[in-house]
Amino acid sequence: MYRVFLLALVFVSFQSQMSGERVLSREKSFIAPSVVVRKEVKKEEAPPRKIPIAASRIIALDVNESHTSHTIIARSSDTVLLNSFDLKFSQNSFYSLNGGPFLSTMGAIHLPKPGSYQLTYYSVDFFGNRDSGKTRILVIDDSPPKIEFRFNPPRFINEDAESCAQGSFLTILASDSLSGIRSIFWKPSAEEIWKRYDQPILISKKENQIFSIQAYAEDLAGNVTTVETISCYVI
Structure with a gap:
């Protein structure tokens, strides 16, 4: 009886060791998943292939816009428009160059000859309400550098x-x-x-x-x- 118990104890110990080795073997054979690091490649702006051709533009000035550039740069062939603060009820817009008399316009400003000017403009609606207006620098440039x-x-x-x-x-x-x-x-x-x-x-x-x-x-x-x-x- 004692021999049978001893043999059983040895067998259980042997099984435990074998089981432990198998677990250890599994741990050794475990392969961590690979991590791929992707490097972002910044694309550079392509250099120009052709010489640009100066084309006429439409430059819209919003009378009610406060975050605009102080200087307007245009060519004589461009069209500079005055956009009223209220398109539904707008009656007319007015502009002045270099402190001269205000001229009425329903849209485009008559551009002067090349040079630098002080441009003041505002709009009036059908009810006689006048907006605060703006004063900016208007540069007309027709000559290449x-x-x-x-x-x-x-x-x-x-x-x-x-x-x-x-x-x-x-x-x-x-x-x-x-x-x-x-x-x-x-x-x-x-x-x-x-x-x-x-x-x-x-x-x-x-x-x-x-x-x-x-x-x-x-x-x-x-x-x-x-x-x-x-x-x-x-x-």
Whole structure:
């Protein structure tokens, strides 16, 4: 009887050890699920491929709008509209340039010649109610900006050829007397895609090669310069 009990005890102990090993084996064989980290790729704005064409625009001014830019920039070909604070009961709108007499208009403002003006406008409804009105700066700009190229060190004449030193820099400057500059674009003359100009261009061509680029500028009114080309013989 004692032997039977002893054998049973040994068998139970052996079973427990085997069971423990199996559990341990299961723990060792457990594989954690993989975690995939996705990296967001920021898409860059595609550079322009074509030179923009200045087209006529319709610029609507809301008399009752308080969060508007103080300066209105337009071209003579644009249409500037006055929107009343109450379209259902609006009777008329009035505007004045540079403190002159108020002129009546049912919509569009007669744009003056290019220049900078102080524009004051308001609307009156059928019941004679007048809104508070607004005073803003109106800039009419029909002229494209101007471009200037500067080499550092400057270009020089070498054997009757405009030459530049390898490793020098080219700076592109643009100026506009009325609306201001929106952006400058450039590209190597042999390429098609325009790049936004934001820093001086390194002349990295090898010696005895021609360095040549094209550039244009656009002002805030949408006027665009003609494409200008600059080149030099690298020595």
